[in-house]
Amino acid sequence: MKKITVIGSGTMGNGIAHTFAQHGFEVALVDVNPDTLAKAVQTIAGNLERQVKKGIIDDQQKTNTLKHITTFTDLKTAVVDADLVIEAATENRDIKLNLFKQLSDYCKDGTILASNTSSISITQIAAVTKNPGNVIGMHFMNPVPVMKLVEVIRGYATTDAVTQTIMDLSRQLDKDPVEVNDYPGFVANRILMPMINEAIYTLYEGVAGVEEIDTVMKLGMAHPMGPLQLADFIGLDVCLAILNVLYNGFGNPKYAPCPLLVNMVAAGHKGAKSGSGFYKYTAGSKDLVVAYKFKQK
Known part of the structure; x- marks a missing residue:
């Protein structure tokens, strides 16, 4: 595999593009918005500069x-010669299904189609394509250049050969x-999201405040980041979407999103990316300031 196309230039998309390009792959980075693409390249350049300052890479490797990264706004042009396409678009089932239908028409027969989805069924995604055996999940962790894990999700029809190729490529x-295997939430989010949801319920029910809940989990359970701060970092809208997938997939009320989470997302408080979630986020500041104050129901 030499030519990789990444669809979506947000946090996950630009991190995936960065990682492949740094390892010598030719990467086509696609987004419908040229301004978003320009911002993504700036983000990648800034992250590479931090790697230079830390001695992880040198200036030539950054250059x-x-x-290795070329940007596109036209999907067909970007994927026509790709050996692997990785979709990192919004965590929305309909958007992903529509994209994979198009990819099935635009790509070569042997192209592997991967989704970076954190919860949506790979089997359902594969079912809208002409070659479902070539469809697989590659769930990277954020920040992609740093985090070691890739959750490789086999759909019902994913072939052994495609699975082995993606395992080897990840290495x-x-x-x-x-x-x-392909079940709602896979492993990472099936375990993580109920914990985050329970932390939000703990806040919602007035058991303790934001800092208190996060401190207990950091100091008592050795978590590097408290669950409420982690939810902000992931994106509260993303957490809500994943919990809804779990709830709808299993039909078990233990996965039902906390009403507080639903209300916060509806109000536009989506975490770090919106500037406010359980904490407030100011550009250039590393100080955590609590944004959410408990209100008696």
């Missing part, structure tokens, strides 16, 4: 990595791939 990126 070479950026040379070429210096990642540690883990193969899992």
